Amino acid sequence: MSKRITIDPITRLEGHGKIEIFLDNHKDVERVYFQVPELRGFEKFCEGRAAEEMPTLTQKICGVCPTAHHTASSKALDALFGVEPPPAAKKLRELMYNAFMFEDHLLHFYFLGGPDFIVGPMAPRAQRNILGVIDKVGVEMGKKVIDIRKRVRGVNALVGGSALYPVCGLPGGVSKAMTEEERAQIQVVTKDAVEFAKLTLNIFDDVVLNHKGLAKWLTSDVFSLKTYYMGLVDDHDKVNFYDGKLRVVDPNGREFVKFEAKDYLEHLEERVEPWSYQKILYLKNVGWKGFIDGQDSGVFRVAPLARLNASEGMATPLAQAEYEKMFHALGGKPVHNTLAYHWARLIEVLYAAERMDELARDEELTSPHIRNLPHQTPREGVGVCEAPRGTLFHHYETDEKAIVEKLNLLVATQNNAAAICMSVEKAARAAIKGGDISNGKLNVVEMAFRAYDPCLACATHCLPGKKATDGPCL
Amino acid sequence: MKGFEPKIIGFLCNWCSYEGADAAGRARKAYPANLRVLRVMCSGRVDPQFILEAFKEGADGVMILGCHPGDCHYKEGNLQTLKRYYVLKRVLSTLGIEEDRLRLDWISAGEGDKFVQVVSEMTERMRQLGPLPR
Amino acid sequence: MTGKPKIALYWCSSCGGCEESVIDLAEDLLTVTAAVDIVFWPVALDFKYKDVVAMNDGEITATLINGAIRMGEQEHMAKMLRKKSRLVIAHGSCAHLGGVVGLANFYRREDLLSRLYQEVPTINNPQGILPQLETIESGRKVKLPDFHDTVKTLDQVVEVDYTIPGCPPTPELIKEAMMMVLEDRLPPRGSVLAEKKALCDTCPRRDSKPDKLRITEFKRVYETEWDPEKCFLAEGIICLGPATRGGCNARCINANMPCRGCFGPTDDVRDQGAKSSSFLASIIDVTDKEALKKIVDAIPDPGGLFYRYGLASSILKGKMTRGRS
Numbered sequence: 001m002s003k004r005i006t007i008d009p010i011t012r013l014e015g016h017g018k019i020e021i022f023l024d025n026h027k028d029v030e031r032v033y034f035q036v037p038e039l040r041g042f043e044k045f046c047e048g049r050a051a052e053e054m055p056t057l058t059q060k061i062c063g064v065c066p067t068a069h070h071t072a073s074s075k076a077l078d079a080l081f082g083v084e085p086p087p088a089a090k091k092l093r094e095l096m097y098n099a100f101m102f103e104d105h106l107l108h109f110y111f112l113g114g115p116d117f118i119v120g121p122m123a124p125r126a127q128r129n130i131l132g133v134i135d136k137v138g139v140e141m142g143k144k145v146i147d148i149r150k151r152v153r154g155v156n157a158l159v160g161g162s163a164l165y166p167v168c169g170l171p172g173g174v175s176k177a178m179t180e181e182e183r184a185q186i187q188v189v190t191k192d193a194v195e196f197a198k199l200t201l202n203i204f205d206d207v208v209l210n211h212k213g214l215a216k217w218l219t220s221d222v223f224s225l226k227t228y229y230m231g232l233v234d235d236h237d238k239v240n241f242y243d244g245k246l247r248v249v250d251p252n253g254r255e256f257v258k259f260e261a262k263d264y265l266e267h268l269e270e271r272v273e274p275w276s277y278q279k280i281l282y283l284k285n286v287g288w289k290g291f292i293d294g295q296d297s298g299v300f301r302v303a304p305l306a307r308l309n310a311s312e313g314m315a316t317p318l319a320q321a322e323y324e325k326m327f328h329a330l331g332g333k334p335v336h337n338t339l340a341y342h343w344a345r346l347i348e349v350l351y352a353a354e355r356m357d358e359l360a361r362d363e364e365l366t367s368p369h370i371r372n373l374p375h376q377t378p379r380e381g382v383g384v385c386e387a388p389r390g391t392l393f394h395h396y397e398t399d400e401k402a403i404v405e406k407l408n409l410l411v412a413t414q415n416n417a418a419a420i421c422m423s424v425e426k427a428a429r430a431a432i433k434g435g436d437i438s439n440g441k442l443n444v445v446e447m448a449f450r451a452y453d454p455c456l457a458c459a460t461h462c463l464p465g466k467k468a469t470d471g472p473c474l
Numbered sequence: 475m476k477g478f479e480p481k482i483i484g485f486l487c488n489w490c491s492y493e494g495a496d497a498a499g500r501a502r503k504a505y506p507a508n509l510r511v512l513r514v515m516c517s518g519r520v521d522p523q524f525i526l527e528a529f530k531e532g533a534d535g536v537m538i539l540g541c542h543p544g545d546c547h548y549k550e551g552n553l554q555t556l557k558r559y560y561v562l563k564r565v566l567s568t569l570g571i572e573e574d575r576l577r578l579d580w581i582s583a584g585e586g587d588k589f590v591q592v593v594s595e596m597t598e599r600m601r602q603l604g605p606l607p608r
Numbered sequence: 609m610t611g612k613p614k615i616a617l618y619w620c621s622s623c624g625g626c627e628e629s630v631i632d633l634a635e636d637l638l639t640v641t642a643a644v645d646i647v648f649w650p651v652a653l654d655f656k657y658k659d660v661v662a663m664n665d666g667e668i669t670a671t672l673i674n675g676a677i678r679m680g681e682q683e684h685m686a687k688m689l690r691k692k693s694r695l696v697i698a699h700g701s702c703a704h705l706g707g708v709v710g711l712a713n714f715y716r717r718e719d720l721l722s723r724l725y726q727e728v729p730t731i732n733n734p735q736g737i738l739p740q741l742e743t744i745e746s747g748r749k750v751k752l753p754d755f756h757d758t759v760k761t762l763d764q765v766v767e768v769d770y771t772i773p774g775c776p777p778t779p780e781l782i783k784e785a786m787m788m789v790l791e792d793r794l795p796p797r798g799s800v801l802a803e804k805k806a807l808c809d810t811c812p813r814r815d816s817k818p819d820k821l822r823i824t825e826f827k828r829v830y831e832t833e834w835d836p837e838k839c840f841l842a843e844g845i846i847c848l849g850p851a852t853r854g855g856c857n858a859r860c861i862n863a864n865m866p867c868r869g870c871f872g873p874t875d876d877v878r879d880q881g882a883k884s885s886s887f888l889a890s891i892i893d894v895t896d897k898e899a900l901k902k903i904v905d906a907i908p909d910p911g912g913l914f915y916r917y918g919l920a921s922s923i924l925k926g927k928m929t930r931g932r933s
């Protein structure tokens with residue numbers, strides 16, 4: 001009987017999770033199970049519901065990335081009813097979307113994943129949290145974090161109705177136009193948001209890049225996986241959160257495929273294991289080879305680092321400069337080190353702020369023409385966007401009265417499921433030797449998943465593993 | 475469904491339908507014993523919550539019997555009921571309760587025969603549908 | 609140890625939005641955390657399960673639990689936290705009424721599992737494998753918690769002292785509830801800590817709501833445009849404001865969308881769907897059977913709409929055939 005270490009619940013992440021670590025006779029790590037003991041079943045119980053309710057219904061999958069579900073769903077409705085939103089509506093949606101990416105990424109850096117760096121992974125656990133962060137960066141800075149998040153969430157509320165759960169999405173547009181007065185208000189916020197993003201990157205420089213131990217981790221093999229990467233890109237292959245084509249690059253950074261959301265079934269596939277509630281996504285045309293990385297394995301990654309790896313840059317100037325800086329510092333594209341997710345996330349924060357600012361300056365934003373009414377009989381539609389935690393697909397089929405008959409959802413964290421399990425196990429093997437499991441060591445194991453900022457509420461369930469005969473694995 | 479005796483709850487308005495039931499009784503007309511009668515002042519008083527409670531508490535079918543349109547002692551109580559009945563039937567079907575398990579009918583004080591006929595039909599229909607699964 | 613009141617926050621079958629709403633207290637969160645000791649809060653703090661096990665019964669002043677109860681583990685945690693806490697507060701629609709996840713009660717457990725793991729178009733599962741409660745690999749036993757047949761509300765599993773309604777509750781309501789606990793000024797046990805009146809009473813559009821609504825057609829939001837100043841019902845668009853508790857600051861209405869009932873029913877209503885059915889029926893201005901049928905048939909998915917947040921707490925709790933295999 002092997003010795004077992006349980007981390008339950010895993011903390012500072014969205015959703016339920018548990019890690020089971022089995023030790024061998026030498027008290028080294030034999031096997032790790034990353035479990036998520038939850039399941040809700042939106043894919044079934046949304047059947048029978050009215051299509052126009054989907055944006056507000058499906059976003060209850062996740063209270064951390066509701067705007068992502070709302071947006072993917074609104075876009076799926078555009079496709080379902082065959083109606084293009086007018087330019088102002090698209091811009092309002094994109095503004096709301098970038099406001100959301102900004103505050104959600106910041107939440108992760110300051111509240112969830114960042115404390116490991118800012119306070120330190122080995123710090124006493126009562127301090128590894130936002131309160132510890134405030135101690136470290138100072139109350140003034142702490143207040144700034146809180147203030148900017150609140151104001152940017154105010155932008156969300158202005159467009160979407162509620163800071164957390166937008167309700168504005170309709171097929172062919174949005175429900176509410178913006179006034180010039182509101183636009184003027186927003187411009188003040190977006191300008192400050194850009195400054196704040198720069199400040200946050202400076203903090204990252206200070207506490208991580210200038211810290212010998214942490215900088216070493218950023219390039220350490222313990223946190224590295226050579227996988228494929230996927231992300232949404234615009235016509236110039238620049239990162240875009242709201243719209244574009246999906247681009248996949250291989251572990252050497254070469255374009256593997258580029259496809260439109262509506263063709264997702266040709267490229268992505270999921271598998272089930274008897275010991276796993278979560279489905280594991282992989283690249284269909286590479287195939288599932290187990291929990292292994294490399295060119296021959298269909299394991300791929302999504303979310304900040306993956307988006308940067310899968311693109312040719314950022315569409316805004318300041319973020320582009322930071323993009324170049326990161327890849328230069330980490331030895332060129334693609335970067336395989338999982339902890340670089342934290343860095344990439346902050347570059348995205350800067351992009352989101354700059355993009356919000358661009359949009360806030362756009363006069364078309366206040367056009368009263370915010371909806372096109374659909375005229376087509378609904379049948380089927382796919383919508384996609386880049387959630388903070390990766391690519392998100394919504395796919396609906398309805399009857400001619402727009403009652404949903406079938407739906408399929410591929411949620412962000414599910415794309416990363418295999419990689420998260422592999423990363424956690426790799427970290428555990430390196431951190432735990434001879435049964436030494438002081439608190440800090442176990443937290444290092446948790447850091448491996450936190451880099452991905454996983455959302456297990458979205459992923460509903462995950463207990464990846466592998467048959468013993470397949471060799472060492474999760 | 476062999477040996478199955480459906481339980482039916484009937485909400486009968488005091489002024490017409492209850493009288494109709496009484497008339498049937500006085501005339502010694504037999505009607506199925508499956509019906510348990512609840513007297514209400516007006517069919518308009520039958521809150522949809524009562525109907526759900528009835529199904530929850532074991533009814534296989536629920537009937538609401540009221541005055542004919544125009545005869546309601548509270549003017550429009552029965553017409554409100556009619557509208558609620560249509561909406562509620564649709565809600566019930568999403569809850570897995572076949573539409574026929576809820577029936578609305580108008581019975582006046584003199585319509586003892588109609589009362590017997592309506593109750594018999596309902597009982598027969600419930601026999602066909604079988605017990606409401608719980 | 610400080611002598612501050614101890615507070616715990618936990619999530620069951622939830623989306624995390626209720627937790628975000630706590631974080632959205634923004635600077636007030638600092639005020640609250642200065643006044644209390646948060647002893648368990650997995651989303652933000654590193655305390656673990658065993659830390660809770662080690663606490664004395666009644667040691668926690670108040671625990672806020674969000675999310676419905678679907679998994680065996682959630683029921684277990686709710687019961688344990690109940691024992692350790694003097695007050696248990698249901699936090700948000702899911703804990704209060706079952707919430708959106710409660711819509712799963714329209715289906716059987718098996719239907720959910722087979723759709724998810726065997727039928728969706730992306731799945732590659734030729735053997736039809738389903739997750740198992742217990743897996744043994746080379747002597748290593750790994751368990752998954754039980755996935756119950758029915759979604760339950762928190763008060764169907766443990767005694768609940770107070771409820772903060774909403775999906776999610778507004779940060780102001782959460783703060784007010786915390787302050788009530790801290791300042792020891794709670795209303796009678798069992799209260800829902802929000803407005804007593806219906807949403808319509810505080811809706812910015814209430815002045816355009818006619819005293820007597822007369823509807824001859826229900827329109828769906830995707831096929832129609834409406835006056836952004838007028839009451840939705842007056843425009844023929846279904847709004848659940850009349851059957852919903854107020855207190856949300858009319859969030860949806862202010863974004864020019866109708867209410868979907870997340871604050872649950874008012875105190876005098878037992879079943880939100882039944883209440884919505886009867887108010888909606890009452891405003892239809894037709895009694896001719898054919899016309900009536902046509903109007904009512906045009907309401908899309910009335911069951912899913914009226915029970916959007918309250919199916920698990922309704923009188924029938926979900927689909928009658930649910931438990932039948």
Ligand code: SF4
Nearest residue numbers: 623625700701702775
């Ligand atoms: S009540 Fe709403 S916000 Fe809260 S957990 Fe449930 S779905 Fe999420």
Ligand code: SF4
Nearest residue numbers: 808811839840847849
């Ligand atoms: S029905 Fe809706 S729009 Fe009309 S007053 Fe009530 S809440 Fe406001």
Ligand code: SF4
Nearest residue numbers: 856860867868869870
């Ligand atoms: S308007 Fe209705 S659905 Fe919207 S937040 Fe308020 S109570 Fe909830």
Ligand code: FES
Nearest residue numbers: 487516540541546
């Ligand atoms: S009094 Fe008989 S239905 Fe109203």
